[in-house]
Amino acid sequence: MKKLKLLALAFVAVTVTFTSCNDDFVNTEPLSEISQSAVWTDAALAEAFVTEIYAGFGNGGFDEQMLASLTDEAMFTHPGRGITTITESRSNPADIGWVNNTLAWATMYSRIRAANLALENLADPQFPNTNNIVERLTGEAKFMRAYFYHQLARYYGGVPIIDRAYELGEADYLAPRNTWEETVNFIVKDCEDAATLLDGKSMAAGRANKAAALALKSRILTYAASDLHDIPTAKAKSTTIAGFSNPELLGYVSGSRTDRWQKAKDASKVVLDLNRGYKMDLTAPATPPSQGTTNYMNIALARNGGETELLLARYFINTKQENGGRIGLYNGPNGYNNWAGNTPIQLLVDDYEMLDGTKFDWNNPAHAADPYANRDPRFEASILHEGSPWKVRSNANLPKDPASQIQTGSYEVIDAAGNKVTHFGLDTRKSSIEDWNGSYTGYYFRKFTDPNPAIVDQNTWQQIPWPILRYTEAVFNYAEACINLGQEEEARTWLNKIRFRAGMPAITESGTALVDKFRNEKRIEMLYEEQRYHDTRRWMIAPTTLGRKANGINIIGTLKPGKTVSVYKYSKDNYNYTYTPFLIDPGKENRTWLDKMYFLPVSQSEMNRNTKLTQNPGYPVK
Structure with a gap:
């Protein structure tokens, strides 16, 4: 199977023929560059441009430093890498600390700008739409823009929504942060558009597809319905958030939380109906236990059928x-x-x-x-x-x-x-x-x-491969929504599909015990997949999880x-x-939780560059 490689844009070799010494000689284009106008008149170059946007995935979560070490999953062994700036709650606008290097504010917006450029030029294509390539590339660009915005949103809350590529000579390049609700709605709309445009398209592994767009929609709506983004709930649990003068940047200040959980459930069920899960049809635990170990390894290693779980991955x-x-x-x-x-x-x-x-x-x-x-x-x-x-x-x-x-x-x-x-x-x-x-x-x-x-x-x-989005995450999203809607039997049914595959007995709990069981089940199943850092914050249990000593x-x-x-x-x-x-010796790591860490600070350089930005609560404003 052809696998998408996230490399720098590979430019087509250009052959230049010189005839005699004339004025045309000084007007030749650089051999190492292709003009923007040329890119959008050639389908292959347009595809290469969109392909390069995927470089924003980086290595996925497979870097030397992993998000797991910001959580109660892992400890980073080596000093001086910015990890303890996060785990000891020392983050500030001048030194955020380490987070996945695909998350940097400027990096995300550079990728968003690339997606915007693609969307603007694909709206009026200058090349034949062979095999509906325009719709496919548009769908991919929409998905990537949604993905990068969702990355920003789950670390910072509402962010400036820029839906066009700025040009030189504009009167103003400043933009305020959009509300959390506006940010979520924008991401959801891009996901829906991408799913429609990519429907029926045969995509190479590693490229955005309909399933990935639907799964991303499921994820962002699940986040949106969570405690951290329901401002009345968040204020009751955090004095830092309660004292913030712009709560609409962090969550919903009004509206029906039940409706939000219903939207999350509905979006997740659409993914479940794709039937992409690995061995989700067992009616009893896998036996012997070694089979449960093998099943889990097949998913993690993406082989022997486990690769069907991957809705989008970095190969x-x-x-x-x-x-x-x-x-x-x-x-x-x-x-x-x-x-x-x-x-x-x-x-x-x-x-x-x-x-x-x-x-x-x-x-x-x-x-x-x-x-x-x-x-x-x-x-x-x-x-x-x-x-x-x-x-x-x-x-x-x-x-x-x-x-x-x-x-x-x-x-x-x-x-x-x-x-x-x-x-x-x-x-x-x-x-x-x-x-x-x-x-x-x-x-x-x-x-x-x-x-x-x-x-x-x-x-x-x-x-x-690194699992960017996989089927079982959508199962957890669905079960979580069901629990919050009081539909516990349905939640248990789907959680037990995961449990049986792993060789574990059925969950039978209800109420608070079911919530605890659900959270622990997700902790174990989604280990090291960049879920725990976000889950413990959005559930607002970070003081007793991320704040516990390693x-x-x-x-x-x-x-x-x-x-x-x-x-x-x-x-x-x-x-x-x-x-x-x-x-662990506190001289190596002394984990501490402060409520400001529910959201990362906008870096001081960005605050200086864009005076319309509002800083997150708990951080100094200069």
Whole structure:
């Protein structure tokens, strides 16, 4: 299948023929550029222009720093990257901190301008409309404009809606922020237009399509109906928002919230009716549990049928050596010479249920003694932990670990002289392989990492796509709307489709317990997919999620009497293990939640450039 590559615009080679020395010689166009007028007279060049707009996706979420590390999913291992500016609530207009690099205000508006240019020129095409290429490119440009505006909206609230490309010499380039409602309506309209224009079009993987447009509409309407954007609710939960003089920029100051949830439900149901879900037809949990693990891995790796989940994705080709193919290097164990970037924290691990659907509890002696046994099958597909089988170690390191298992603790072994000594795990910060790139939490990222042993993450690029929009997100949107509309049985029906696929028992809860179950289910299923940062804010539960201190696990293995082990291997027969959760040293990260972080600040440079902008609440205004 042809996959869209997000490269810089590839210009067509231009051949210039010179006849004799005449005035035409000095009027030749640059060899490395094509005029705007020429682009819109040639269908191939017009398509190349629209294709370049997709570069705004960047690497999707597959960058060295991931949005997960701004949440209770992960901790970023390396200092000085702007992560703690966010997690410690130190963001300000002069230093926002790190967020996904595809989100920068100026970057988004440059992409919006490109979409506007495309739409203006496609409105009066100067090339034949062969195979309805004009409608297709218009639909793609509409979708991309909606996508970039939705990115801005879910970080900042209402933003200036610019629906045309400014030209040189205009009297005024300043624009105030539109209200939240106006911003949402604009995005929804672009999604609807895109869905209509792309209906029936055969699109290459990686290009916007009807399903993607419908899914984006489902997402933005779900956000719009949430607590954070219902101003009466938001004011009751946040004094920072309550004291803001322009609440209409952040949400709806009036109107029916029930109507908003109904719109979200209806939009989500349209996506569900596309029947693009992977194994959503099970009537009981997948058995054995290993099948639930396999099902989840098939989705994350987009293979063996799991790729049907992808309504829109960012694809990578290993020969292009893009950063999006380096997810294993960025996050893998240091004992494999990888960088341990975005490491899972204990708060996340504890939220994986037991296989019977009950909560994990450190106060339960059986759980505490063997915390990784009998857990939700998605746990093994997502997290590398003590004893996890993994890829074969390098030839130089294999003698230290012939079993090729993750080692994140410290263990007793017997040396050549017969003395009992401590062996520090090969994947710890006291590793004999690398002692600087180890996890502080005792866990590593597995989801999205190709398990193929031929892909050596240290020096090989993988081809796992980033899921920009997938079917199961729309299922969660639908279930959330149903819960808020009091239609709990319908919500449970769809949530259990996800649960059964993963090998988990049915949800039976109601009321507040159902809300909690729903939120935890989405936390686990959509792990590391840039959902949690937005969900916890729009649900306004960030003080007890994003604001909780990050933690990890300390593991000690002591030899059982009579056992003589010279090379460590995870073994309950040879070792007694103790597992002790601990808080991360506040000198490395000291998570704090302040309500200003419900919205990011508009950068001071943008405020200086556009004096009509209004700053978000909780931030200084200069």
